[in-house]
Amino acid sequence: MNEKVRKIVIAGVMGAISVFLGATHLGFIPWFAGAALTVMHVPVIIGAVLEGPVVGAVIGLIFGAFSLIQGAIAPTGPADVWFVNPLVSILPRLCIGPVAWLVFRAGKKLKEGQLFIISGFIGVAVNVFIWSLSQKLGGFESDAVMVFTVGVSCVAAVTVSCLLLFWQYKKSSELFPYAVSAIAGSMTNTALVLSSLGAYKFIPWQLIGTIALFNGLPEAVMAAILTVVVVATWSGIESKRKGSSV
Amino acid sequence: MTARSEFEFSVKLSIGQFVPGSSLLHMLDPRVKIVVCVMLIVSAVLVGRIFAVTLLFVLVVSVLVGTGVGAGLAFRALRPVAPFLAVLAVIQMFAIPQLRENAVIVWEWRFLHMTDRSIVSGVLLIGRFAVIVMALHLFSVTTSTNQLIHGVEQLVRPLEKIGVPAHELAMVVHISLRFLPILLFETEKLMMAQASRGADFGKGRGVRRLRRLFPLFVPMFLISLRHAEAIAESMESRCYTGGRGRTSRLRPRLKRADYLAIGAFIAADGAILAANYLFSEAVWGSRALCIL
Amino acid sequence: MRNHKDALLAIEGVYHSYLPGTPFERRSLDGVDLSVYEKETVGIIGPSGSGKTTLLFHCNGLLRPQRGTVRAFGIPIGEPGAELRDIRRRVGCVFQSPEDQVFERYVGDDIAFGPRNMGLAVETVRERVRGALATVGYPFSFKDRLTSRLSLGEKRRVAIAGVLAMDPRLLLLDEPTAGLDPEARRDLFEIIDRFKRRSGRAVLMVSHRMEEIAELSDRIYVLVRGRVVLQGTARGVFSRPDLLSENGLSLPAPAQTVRLLQERGIPVRSGACSVQEAADTIEELFRDRT
Ligand SMILES: Nc1ncnc2c1ncn2[C@@H]1O[C@H](COP(=O)(O)OP(=O)(O)OP(=O)(O)O)[C@@H](O)[C@H]1O
Numbered sequence: 029m030n031e032k033v034r035k036i037v038i039a040g041v042m043g044a045i046s047v048f049l050g051a052t053h054l055g056f057i058p059w060f061a062g063a064a065l066t067v068m069h070v071p072v073i074i075g076a077v078l079e080g081p082v083v084g085a086v087i088g089l090i091f092g093a094f095s096l097i098q099g100a101i102a103p104t105g106p107a108d109v110w111f112v113n114p115l116v117s118i119l120p121r122l123c124i125g126p127v128a129w130l131v132f133r134a135g136k137k138l139k140e141g142q143l144f145i146i147s148g149f150i151g152v153a154v155n156v157f158i159w160s161l162s163q164k165l166g167g168f169e170s171d172a173v174m175v176f177t178v179g180v181s182c183v184a185a186v187t188v189s190c191l192l193l194f195w196q197y198k199k200s201s202e203l204f205p206y207a208v209s210a211i212a213g214s215m216t217n218t219a220l221v222l223s224s225l226g227a228y229k230f231i232p233w234q235l236i237g238t239i240a241l242f243n244g245l246p247e248a249v250m251a252a253i254l255t256v257v258v259v260a261t262w263s264g265i266e267s268k269r270k271g272s273s274v
Numbered sequence: 275m276t277a278r279s280e281f282e283f284s285v286k287l288s289i290g291q292f293v294p295g296s297s298l299l300h301m302l303d304p305r306v307k308i309v310v311c312v313m314l315i316v317s318a319v320l321v322g323r324i325f326a327v328t329l330l331f332v333l334v335v336s337v338l339v340g341t342g343v344g345a346g347l348a349f350r351a352l353r354p355v356a357p358f359l360a361v362l363a364v365i366q367m368f369a370i371p372q373l374r375e376n377a378v379i380v381w382e383w384r385f386l387h388m389t390d391r392s393i394v395s396g397v398l399l400i401g402r403f404a405v406i407v408m409a410l411h412l413f414s415v416t417t418s419t420n421q422l423i424h425g426v427e428q429l430v431r432p433l434e435k436i437g438v439p440a441h442e443l444a445m446v447v448h449i450s451l452r453f454l455p456i457l458l459f460e461t462e463k464l465m466m467a468q469a470s471r472g473a474d475f476g477k478g479r480g481v482r483r484l485r486r487l488f489p490l491f492v493p494m495f496l497i498s499l500r501h502a503e504a505i506a507e508s509m510e511s512r513c514y515t516g517g518r519g520r521t522s523r524l525r526p527r528l529k530r531a532d533y534l535a536i537g538a539f540i541a542a543d544g545a546i547l548a549a550n551y552l553f554s555e556a557v558w559g560s561r562a563l564c565i566l
Numbered sequence: 567m568r569n570h571k572d573a574l575l576a577i578e579g580v581y582h583s584y585l586p587g588t589p590f591e592r593r594s595l596d597g598v599d600l601s602v603y604e605k606e607t608v609g610i611i612g613p614s615g616s617g618k619t620t621l622l623f624h625c626n627g628l629l630r631p632q633r634g635t636v637r638a639f640g641i642p643i644g645e646p647g648a649e650l651r652d653i654r655r656r657v658g659c660v661f662q663s664p665e666d667q668v669f670e671r672y673v674g675d676d677i678a679f680g681p682r683n684m685g686l687a688v689e690t691v692r693e694r695v696r697g698a699l700a701t702v703g704y705p706f707s708f709k710d711r712l713t714s715r716l717s718l719g720e721k722r723r724v725a726i727a728g729v730l731a732m733d734p735r736l737l738l739l740d741e742p743t744a745g746l747d748p749e750a751r752r753d754l755f756e757i758i759d760r761f762k763r764r765s766g767r768a769v770l771m772v773s774h775r776m777e778e779i780a781e782l783s784d785r786i787y788v789l790v791r792g793r794v795v796l797q798g799t800a801r802g803v804f805s806r807p808d809l810l811s812e813n814g815l816s817l818p819a820p821a822q823t824v825r826l827l828q829e830r831g832i833p834v835r836s837g838a839c840s841v842q843e844a845a846d847t848i849e850e851l852f853r854d855r856t
């Protein structure tokens with residue numbers, strides 16, 4: 029099949045899913061304390077790992093443009109209105125796809141164990157970055173204990189999600205790069221959106237670390253699981269767990 | 275009484291849609307409108323002074339009034355956003371700690387405070403968003419999706435020389451918009467099938483909700499990928515191979531009105547931006563009022 | 567005449583429009599009355615777009631009546647706060663295209679979707695899956711097949727099994743035999759027949775194939791442009807070929823054959839709907855001669 033035509037169509041279709049999830053609010057899962065998790069970035073990640081960085085960026089552009097327009101025309105909460113600013117809505121989303129793809133490419137060359145470690149590192153790096161940024165700019169002494177706690181919980185979360193996938197697709201190492209790249213893509217989204225919100229002083233920096241932790245991590249885990257299940261079924265990658273669970 | 279089924283999304287997707295009409299804005303070339311809309315958004319993000327934002331606001335309103343669309347429409351556009359904007363502005367004015375550093379404190383009570391910086395920041399927030407909302411609205415109401423796609427394609431075409439795939443980008447947007455109704459229909463069917471086997475989409479939160487939604491999301495992606503393959507095949511069987519060398523049936527040329535409109539707008543917008551940067555602390559007192 | 571109160575499903579004066587209040591508004595049901603009683607199979611026939619699927623969706627609360635009432639097992643559907651989950655548990659619906667209904671990765675998980683939503687224990691779920699698979703003629707090991715690799719007919723059986731696993735009282739079938747080979751169709755008739763014989767059960771089924779509607783149904787409704795234009799027993803309905811052909815519907819092949827023979831001046835008795843009956847009436851003819 030013609031490579032280019034397929035790329036165009038997949039970008040269009042995945043973009044439509046992202047818009048659909050946002051417009052119908054199906055893509056928002058009520059979490060705790062009034063917050064919501066989103067899966068609107070998952071089409072971006074899936075498009076990127078299947079078809080490359082350009083497709084990922086284009087889907088990200090559609091996702092971002094849509095959240096801009098939604099914030100302006102039909103917001104459903106104060107948080108939607110923040111996204112009217114293109115530096116909050118569009119720029120971060122442009123980066124999700126390329127990052128996910130880069131990590132995916134790197135991941136394919138590595139072994140399972142290395143991937144575990146790397147995914148852990150990405151999680152820690154991104155979150156410690158946000159956290160320390162928030163501490164610094166919030167005018168607080170950076171709290172070593174706090175950074176340590178956050179780091180540990182990041183590693184824990186990422187490892188748990190990998191183990192979950194591991195358990196579900198026993199020894200199907202083919203799938204690990206997808207999981208890790210989804211985690212990376214999702215965290216790119218969290219990190220960049222939150223830092224731009226912080227830079228615009230929409231949210232105090234002190235809160236941002238907490239949001240990254242309590243929203244960003246579950247979102248990453250969710251994105252990883254969804255991406256892996258979809259890609260595994262679509263590309264016919266067999267898991268070792270053959271058969272239904274009844 | 276009309277009891278609406280929980281699976282009918284169609285209604286939710288029809289906000290901010292094209293309304294056919296005969297105003298001057300409807301007649302303008304879509305490229306002109308895209309440029310105006312994008313410039314308005316960018317300017318709104320860039321300006322950092324209250325007076326500049328106010329001028330931008332006046333500019334949008336006068337575009338609406340001057341072209342016969344009417345300002346009523348614009349204010350109607352602001353209505354759904356207004357309550358949220360108000361909440362945000364209040365938070366911005368009273369509760370952001372960074373805005374009390376190096377600032378003149380006007381009023382203070384416990385953790386609440388009002389400073390000169392926070393007032394400016396709150397007003398800017400309202401102004402910026404109002405301008406962007408109205409710009410997007412005036413664009414979406416007067417431009418059909420077809421016009422939008424053609425406009426984008428023609429605008430980015432010069433960039434093809436440096437490797438930006440303009441035609442392909444327009445095609446992606448086109449496919450997205452065409453695929454949305456299909457996706458809607460497929461998802462409705464999926465949800466109905468699952469609901470008739472006892473799934474309950476309305477309730478729950480957190481992990482419980484996720485476990486309800488996963489069996490919906492996964493087939494949604496797979497159905498879409500399957501559709502994508504079918505669409506690609508049918509495009510190829512009709513000998514579509516991408517942009518190069520394709521000719522467009524419609525090759526509209528800019529009319530005089532278009533040039534006049536864009537010229538006038540660029541002049542006004544440029545003047546506002548220039549004013550924003552040129553008038554410095556000398557005019558506005560010694561305090562730097564601009565925040566980002 | 568049966569008491570109206572005993573109906574498992576009672577639909578009265580239901581109206582429905584798609585996309586109400588928009589320029590695309592489209593009336594799909596125009597005052598439909600229908601009832602289904604215990605131990606019977608009710609068939610619905612009608613041309614494409616006549617509202618058959620829309621009507622079925624009203625029977626388990628997937629659509630709420632915009633006007634009129636729908637009662638299933640005495641519970642009114644459509645009133646705010648109606649316990650729809652309870653109704654959907656008792657009214658199982660097999661959709662027109664099985665692709666829409668089979669969505670899990672493995673057959674077993676898909677069939678278990680309903681029972682799991684009912685909150686049954688793991689053991690019970692397994693038994694339900696085993697039973698449902700057996701009913702549609704598959705061994706238990708079929709549960710480990712990938713749903714994406716099934717043929718259309720296999721998928722349809724899995725879809726039916728998925729509904730049967732919830733142990734419904736009323737079974738709604740939307741063109742259940744489309745895409746099945748003759749043998750599979752026979753098997754399905756068996757399943758339907760066995761299902762409706764059990765106490766407190768009934769089947770409501772839509773089909774384009776007049777033969778199978780004639781053979782299976784105890785009563786038939788003819789739906790045209792959202793209205794019931796004809797109803798009654800198979801014999802009664804198919805004795806009105808004029809009204810049927812007016813609406814783009816045909817007679818079952820056996821009845822058609824009998825009619826053609828009559829038109830050629832052969833004195834066959836009319837009223838045959840199934841192949842068996844047609845054979846009987848034609849045989850009568852020869853028996854008279856000898
Ligand atoms: N989701 C929908 N939105 C708008 N109109 C619809 C929708 N579904 C069905 N319709 C319209 O409602 C009418 C009745 O449709 P329905 O699916 O009930 O017909 P049907 O009798 O089942 O047809 P078929 O035999 O082809 O399955 C049709 O004219 C159809 O175009």
Ligand SMILES: [Mg+2]
Pocket residue numbers: 618619620662740
């Ligand atoms: Mg139908």
